[in-house]
Amino acid sequence: MSAATLPPAPDTTLRQLTVADRCDRCDAQAWLKTIDRAGLDLLWCAHHGRVHLPAFPDQGLEVVVDEREYLRAAPNPSEDAD
Numbered sequence: 001m002s003a004a005t006l007p008p009a010p011d012t013t014l015r016q017l018t019v020a021d022r023c024d025r026c027d028a029q030a031w032l033k034t035i036d037r038a039g040l041d042l043l044w045c046a047h048h049g050r051v052h053l054p055a056f057p058d059q060g061l062e063v064v065v066d067e068r069e070y071l072r073a074a075p076n077p078s079e080d081a082d
């Protein structure tokens, strides 16, 4: 009767980023995608995304994909591994 207490896991089939998308800083799995003023995209792992997120506006970066909500559903959430 207590099995329904956990919230449902996010539907990972809706993800835009895959395990093949890697952080441009450290090559870990990417969970964020930004575009700069020139339209070039950058991929960020959860660690580097979290560290650099406050500076994105000053750097002219706009977050267009943020899939960190799926981290808890990932089979091996090693997002802080550098």
Ligand SMILES: [Zn+2]
Pocket: 023, 024, 025, 026, 027, 028, 044, 045, 046, 047, 048, 049
């Ligand atoms: Zn990274």
